[in-house]
Amino acid sequence: MIKTITSKDNARIKFASSLKENKYRKMHKMFLAETYKSLEMALKHHQVVEIFATEWIDVPEDVTLNIVSEDILKKLSSNVNPEGVVFIAKMREYDDKKYNKILYLDKVSDPGNVGTLIRTALAFNYDAVFVSEDSCSIYNEKVINSSKGAIFAIPAFERDISKIIDGHEVIVSTLDKDSVDLENLDVPNKFILVMGNESHGVRKEVAELATKKVKIRIQNIDSLNVAIAGGILMNKIR
Amino acid sequence: MIKTITSKDNARIKFASSLKENKYRKMHKMFLAETYKSLEMALKHHQVVEIFATEWIDVPEDVTLNIVSEDILKKLSSNVNPEGVVFIAKMREYDDKKYNKILYLDKVSDPGNVGTLIRTALAFNYDAVFVSEDSCSIYNEKVINSSKGAIFAIPAFERDISKIIDGHEVIVSTLDKDSVDLENLDVPNKFILVMGNESHGVRKEVAELATKKVKIRIQNIDSLNVAIAGGILMNKIR
Numbered sequence: 096m097i098k099t100i101t102s103k104d105n106a107r108i109k110f111a112s113s114l115k116e117n118k119y120r121k122m123h124k125m126f127l128a129e130t131y132k133s134l135e136m137a138l139k140h141h142q143v144v145e146i147f148a149t150e151w152i153d154v155p156e157d158v159t160l161n162i163v164s165e166d167i168l169k170k171l172s173s174n175v176n177p178e179g180v181v182f183i184a185k186m187r188e189y190d191d192k193k194y195n196k197i198l199y200l201d202k203v204s205d206p207g208n209v210g211t212l213i214r215t216a217l218a219f220n221y222d223a224v225f226v227s228e229d230s231c232s233i234y235n236e237k238v239i240n241s242s243k244g245a246i247f248a249i250p251a252f253e254r255d256i257s258k259i260i261d262g263h264e265v266i267v268s269t270l271d272k273d274s275v276d277l278e279n280l281d282v283p284n285k286f287i288l289v290m291g292n293e294s295h296g297v298r299k300e301v302a303e304l305a306t307k308k309v310k311i312r313i314q315n316i317d318s319l320n321v322a323i324a325g326g327i328l329m330n331k332i333r
Numbered sequence: 334m335i336k337t338i339t340s341k342d343n344a345r346i347k348f349a350s351s352l353k354e355n356k357y358r359k360m361h362k363m364f365l366a367e368t369y370k371s372l373e374m375a376l377k378h379h380q381v382v383e384i385f386a387t388e389w390i391d392v393p394e395d396v397t398l399n400i401v402s403e404d405i406l407k408k409l410s411s412n413v414n415p416e417g418v419v420f421i422a423k424m425r426e427y428d429d430k431k432y433n434k435i436l437y438l439d440k441v442s443d444p445g446n447v448g449t450l451i452r453t454a455l456a457f458n459y460d461a462v463f464v465s466e467d468s469c470s471i472y473n474e475k476v477i478n479s480s481k482g483a484i485f486a487i488p489a490f491e492r493d494i495s496k497i498i499d500g501h502e503v504i505v506s507t508l509d510k511d512s513v514d515l516e517n518l519d520v521p522n523k524f525i526l527v528m529g530n531e532s533h534g535v536r537k538e539v540a541e542l543a544t545k546k547v548k549i550r551i552q553n554i555d556s557l558n559v560a561i562a563g564g565i566l567m568n569k570i571r
Binding site for chain 2: 207211214215217218219220241243245248249311313314315316319320322323324326327330
């Protein structure tokens, strides 16, 4: 269905704008995303509720396309120069499936890091990404942007690690002295790879769940960026 | 030497502020940086010209410390919540040294990516980082921030690849069909690793310089973030 919206006070525009706040995202189980690339992936995975675009685009019959002015699009977008499309997507229902290869983020707080880690987990064919409830929300618009559409293709949830361990090896990334060098790690079939906070690393209570600890050999500097470390680890541990 | 500055119109504050523009950075061969961690690394490498801080800090005698108000510090800082210190650093003079292990960025445009790649190159003990002159400037404040002080510890310059090849193997990161999987790459002793633009990859004229082409095996998605790809490649190619 195609509609034209000319007023910023339109109810659908107001509803869409409300999804910029986490409170309303949680209430409605929906979130905002943008760019044509993300839309393509979201459509492929049947997660699109409604689209706002400045031009006509070809979409399935059951999805509403709202043609809006550039001004209205800017109101919905989180980018200074939006690409011309913003859409409402529905959050994935938690399905209690069994996942063998999981990336877990323990209080990772930078949205760019969270989004990039989700994108990288998809590229290395992980089954799911879980983030602790005090990590940056996976529905934050900067996470969505930096995931480059990956959020629609890989199951991703906000849920504590204690609720998902089910016979998994828990591999914790840490510079602790008893960590194994990545090159010497035996990669198990069923695991949760845990990455920690940008400044403080993995919390003690989470690190205590480790069945394996792993580190990347570095010099000259205290630590790698968490997304870089995650990329290096996932490239080997997959 | 310790001074107190109380006015935003002070000549040193005006001079420091001017360094937010690339034009003035190039003219004076100086740039702004912040955070105590960066300051520590910049002092260690003798690149600090002058410091602005809200509190007294212990600095070498030949460096001027200006005590300023929080308002003045905010004017100099590029962060919403500055850490309390901003400083003027001098650019490294190009020294024509021989570098064996080089990272080269071909038109990489995102400052977070450039800064993170510089930090990662330092962690993997690279000898230098070069960026093409149409890449994001290495003195951009977001590059400095995301390098986490690495910019002071590893030689980094803006200079075309044609001027630095000197018997190096040129290893280009590309998804071309004739690229070798990273696991199968023989790592040479003297090389330039080339990473390309976020959207367009390495330019044709630069790719033609390749003596080796390398790729990371990925699934489900077109590409990795350039900083992630760089991290994975440098972890192996070092």
